[in-house]
Amino acid sequence: MTASIRITEAGRAAVTDLGRHRGPGVGLPVNGALDQYSARAANILVANAEGAPLIEALAFDIAFVPSHDVLIAVTGADMLVTVDGVERPMWEPVPVEAGQEVRLGDMLGGMRTYIAVRGGFDVPELLGSCAPDPAIGFGTTLAVGDSIGLHARTGVPVNPYFGISLFNFGVDRPYFGDTACIDVTDGPDIDEFAGTAGLLFEAPYRVSTRSNQVGLRLSGVLPTRVGSGEMISRGVPVGAIEVPPGGELLVLHRGRGVTAGYPVLGVVTSTSLDTLGQVRPETEVSFRRVSLERAARDARVWRERLDRLRDRVGTVFSCLGVTPAGMERAES
Amino acid sequence: MRSPIRIQETGESAIRVIGSSGDREADWRVVHKIARAVTTPGIEGVHSAIPTYDAVLIEVDPERTTLAAIHAIVQAVAGEIDPDEPLTQQPREFVVPVVYGGEHGEDLADVARLTGLSEEEVIAAHLAPTYVIRCLGAPGGSPMLDGPTLPVPVPRLTSPRTHVPQGAVSLAGRQATITPTAAPGGWSLIGRTPLSVLDLSEETLVPYAPGDILRFERIDERRFAELAGRRLTAMETAP
Numbered sequence: 001m002t003a004s005i006r007i008t009e010a011g012r013a014a015v016t017d018l019g020r021h022r023g024p025g026v027g028l029p030v031n032g033a034l035d036q037y038s039a040r041a042a043n044i045l046v047a048n049a050e051g052a053p054l055i056e057a058l059a060f061d062i063a064f065v066p067s068h069d070v071l072i073a074v075t076g077a078d079m080l081v082t083v084d085g086v087e088r089p090m091w092e093p094v095p096v097e098a099g100q101e102v103r104l105g106d107m108l109g110g111m112r113t114y115i116a117v118r119g120g121f122d123v124p125e126l127l128g129s130c131a132p133d134p135a136i137g138f139g140t141t142l143a144v145g146d147s148i149g150l151h152a153r154t155g156v157p158v159n160p161y162f163g164i165s166l167f168n169f170g171v172d173r174p175y176f177g178d179t180a181c182i183d184v185t186d187g188p189d190i191d192e193f194a195g196t197a198g199l200l201f202e203a204p205y206r207v208s209t210r211s212n213q214v215g216l217r218l219s220g221v222l223p224t225r226v227g228s229g230e231m232i233s234r235g236v237p238v239g240a241i242e243v244p245p246g247g248e249l250l251v252l253h254r255g256r257g258v259t260a261g262y263p264v265l266g267v268v269t270s271t272s273l274d275t276l277g278q279v280r281p282e283t284e285v286s287f288r289r290v291s292l293e294r295a296a297r298d299a300r301v302w303r304e305r306l307d308r309l310r311d312r313v314g315t316v317f318s319c320l321g322v323t324p325a326g327m328e329r330a331e332s
Numbered sequence: 333m334r335s336p337i338r339i340q341e342t343g344e345s346a347i348r349v350i351g352s353s354g355d356r357e358a359d360w361r362v363v364h365k366i367a368r369a370v371t372t373p374g375i376e377g378v379h380s381a382i383p384t385y386d387a388v389l390i391e392v393d394p395e396r397t398t399l400a401a402i403h404a405i406v407q408a409v410a411g412e413i414d415p416d417e418p419l420t421q422q423p424r425e426f427v428v429p430v431v432y433g434g435e436h437g438e439d440l441a442d443v444a445r446l447t448g449l450s451e452e453e454v455i456a457a458h459l460a461p462t463y464v465i466r467c468l469g470a471p472g473g474s475p476m477l478d479g480p481t482l483p484v485p486v487p488r489l490t491s492p493r494t495h496v497p498q499g500a501v502s503l504a505g506r507q508a509t510i511t512p513t514a515a516p517g518g519w520s521l522i523g524r525t526p527l528s529v530l531d532l533s534e535e536t537l538v539p540y541a542p543g544d545i546l547r548f549e550r551i552d553e554r555r556f557a558e559l560a561g562r563r564l565t566a567m568e569t570a571p
Binding site (some may be wrong): 021022023024025026027028029030126127135136137138185186187188232233234235236237239240257258259261264267268269270292295296299303 | 340341342343344345346348367371379380381382383384385386387388389391393394395399467468469470471472473474476505507513515530532535536537538
């Protein structure tokens with residue numbers, strides 16, 4: 001019998017991965033986990049490839065029951081995690097026995113929680129990625145009663161001490177608070193905003209409820225475009241900051257349409273995009289202008305943390321005789 | 333003769349390359365050729381390239397390459413490109429049947445009013461050209477076309493629709509397109525094709541590519557019903 005999990009409470013969740021990187025070349029957004037650090041960490045903690053399919057749960061409670069003994073890890077937004085009613089830690093591998101119910105609830109901070117299961121989910125892919133694309137109706141969203149298959153049944157490290165964490169890997173956990181500081185590099189069209197571009201960095205903005213995986217809308221004092229000609233459509237990066245008509249600032253995220261006809265004032269750094277994947281409506285966001293070198297350095301620090309975590313997990317799992325298959329940095 | 337390009341920094345994981353010869357056609361060919369060259373196997377660290385009219389956005393994986401390396405690659409491939417050589421040696425031709433106006437093209441009357449033409453004149457203008465597919469747009473690989481010749485550009489809707497149906501044939505500014513999949517949109521709808529464009533089982537998702545040719549053909553409601561759901565495919569070409 002193939003291993004699977006059965007969904008007993010669905011909330012708003014879907015199976016995703018790090019994104020459809022071949023999509024933009026054919027007109028599809030990249031999509032994928034909005035908080036890439038947390039998604040990668042979840043997979044690393046269960047010795048999956050970083051790009052393995054995992055669950056992204058948005059803000060609401062979710063619960064499931066595995067058909068076999070499995071190893072899971074929960075990362076991202078802070079939630080109360082229980083296994084058959086017993087509280088278990090986030091950001092650590094947690095063994096779950098067949099038939100036990102894993103329940104996530106009471107999200108305290110952040111917006112998106114990630115659940116990786118050792119082996120990864122066996123779900124349909126499009127252009128090498130399972131990431132949902134609501135625009136074209138593709139993806140595996142979860143509903144009560146669904147069974148989601150797992151790739152190979154794999155060994156689960158046994159924890160001989162009931163109720164005690166299997167391991168404590170000491171993952172660097174991001175902080176999800178009521179305010180966020182977002183780093184931005186200059187966009188290619190910053191001159192279109194002449195002297196008003198600096199307004200972006202002067203006072204905080206407030207995240208609107210009309211924000212989603214396509215982009216975040218924020219209210220505040222807006223830079224204004226000086227040029228008035230119709231801009232020709234061009235490819236637009238994830239993280240692009242635009243000021244379209246309508247009185248709000250728009251920050252594009254991973255679900256963005258790949259082309260747009262608005263000037264790009266700035267581009268949010270990759271590490272800050274993860275933060276934006278976790279901000280709630282009404283959060284106060286301040287923007288900070290940084291250099292490309294600074295952005296690349298921060299991304300490197302982020303990468304090194306994940307690499308160290310993968311090394312630690314690999315060592316421990318090998319000692320326990322669990323083959324850390326798929327521990328390579330798989331890219332979709 | 334090498335065609336000039338400009339490279340603009342666009343965050344830590346992308347660059348924008350603009351064709352800057354001033355010759356619109358040459359710039360278009362150059363940026364599409366750069367897109368093809370940097371996405372061929374063997375170029376390390378490029379996720380994708382999004383070529384449009386005068387520019388290409390190249391998205392990279394900063395874990396596998398650096399912006400400096402991509403700059404160098406772009407300069408090298410640009411040096412090999414002949415800007416006068418056609419983008420596609422043998423373009424395929426697509427004929428798209430359209431019912432104009434009425435429930436299928438709710439904005440046709442507005443477009444006529446805003447451009448000072450009659451509805452029939454707008455339809456005739458839309459049917460006249462043989463269009464070159466300039467690039468693929470959102471959502472889902474829309475064929476972006478230089479729009480028909482109209483007295484003035486078609487303004488974008490002041491309040492975008494939350495739902496534009498699959499197959500919508502629309503105009504905005506001096507551009508025209510077809511909508512492969514239902515989506516929100518701010519373009520003016522002048523008609524609709526019954527053919528299905530998007531095919532998720534195909535690696536390219538849509539049957540056409542930049543550089544291919546597209547024409548519109550007027551049909552009536554009865555023909556619309558007959559063709560509903562069929563796939564858009566390239567015309568058989570004479571040997």
